[in-house]
Amino acid sequence: MMRLPFAIVALIVALVVEPAHAHKPSDSYLTLKVDGATVDGQWDIALRDLDFALGLDANQDGAITWGELRAKHADIAAYALSRLTLGPHNAPCPATVTGHLIDKHSDGAYEVLRFTAQCAAAPKVLAVDYRLFAEIDPQHRGLLNLHAQGNTRAAILGSDAPVQRFTLGEQSNWKQFVDYANEGIWHIWTGYDHILFLLSLLLPAVLVRATVPGEPWEPSPSFRAAFVDVLKVVTAFTLAHSITLSLAALSVVSLPSRLVESCIAASVVLAALNNVRPVVYRGRWAMAFFFGLIHGFGFASALADLGLPQESLLLALVAFNVGVEVGQLAIVAAFLPMAYRLRTTWFYRRGVLVPGSVCIALVAGIWLVERAFNLRLLPG
Structure with a gap:
């Protein structure tokens, strides 16, 4: 009793x-624009998460300066892109960094990583393998916006489903409904x-x-x-x-x-x-x-x-x-x-x-x- x-x-x-x-879980924001065999990407990743993974705050004063962030640009790019694969595993689309910026979201500052991935041919189905922070934060998610062939869709990437495949030019309203319903459940529970x-x-x-x-x-x-x-x-x-x-x-x-x-x-x-x-x-x-x-x-x-x-x-x-x-x-x-x-x-x-x-x-x-x-x- x-x-x-x-x-x-x-x-x-x-x-x-x-x-x-x-209150707010660990998220990153990934935008992909597919144009033929080229995928242009922008990836917003929270500085607090990167600091935990890579130690951005060199002098441990509790503030990450632009100089400290710039000194870690190469490490950030290597860390992030090693945990994101576009295209099939037997023929992935190699990605090249094109820029580093910084932006503010509602919960703080974010590193903005811009990159371009070049596929061997224009993909009909784009596979996205997302494993950012998987080894240190299994609850982390990537919020994806995918633009291809005039259509835009959104998806939630995470350790529960690290690999997702998207048929370009085809949009499933039911899949989006389920994704955002899951996001609502996740938000109230966290x-x-x-x-x-x-x-x-x-x-x-x-x-x-x-x-x-x-x-x-x-x-x-x-x-x-x-x-x-x-x-x-x-x-x-x-x-x-x-x-x-x-x-x-x-x-x-x-x-x-x-x-x-x-x-x-x-x-x-x-x-x-x-x-x-x-x-x-x-x-x-x-x-x-x-x-x-x-x-x-x-x-x-x-x-x-x-x-x-x-x-x-x-x-x-x-x-x-x-x-x-x-x-x-x-x-x-x-x-x-x-x-x-x-x-x-x-x-x-x-x-x-x-x-x-x-x-x-x-x-x-x-x-x-x-x-x-x-x-x-x-x-x-």
């Missing part, structure tokens, strides 16, 4: 001890601030306002009541973030990334503190809706980082949102039955709800300070 409480505690602890800057916000709303879902003085919560009378409460919260959050995700992805509304990420952290703090000193009981769905509007801008930032072509935007928007909902429902399905079973115990109300919410609020408070003032308080 006592294994289940520790499972909930372990879930909370596993989340709150993650690095404070773990977006620790989104998970902690959801957990803050779920923790009291199996409880109701207490009728006994001095006790803020008491067990929910039935699973149906708890389920309805969760349904209201999740529906409100889904509707809200779908609205702002769509508006931002379609460039109707745009907010600064720093402001959005800071507000997301603040939403986690407030939702968690409401469990400790309840102000909102039955109206938590309204809180989920209000803060969901803010989280939608965060989802849109992740989608925009894919560099989507305009003709694929609507498809990607729908698929990404579906993926977010699938990932969110998976968390609910894993958490709710366990929490309902424990709702009558003192341990849940005093040992899980309150300490767990305090831990969530503390970590989110650190995120808030870091994001608002552009500081680094915890290793990331």
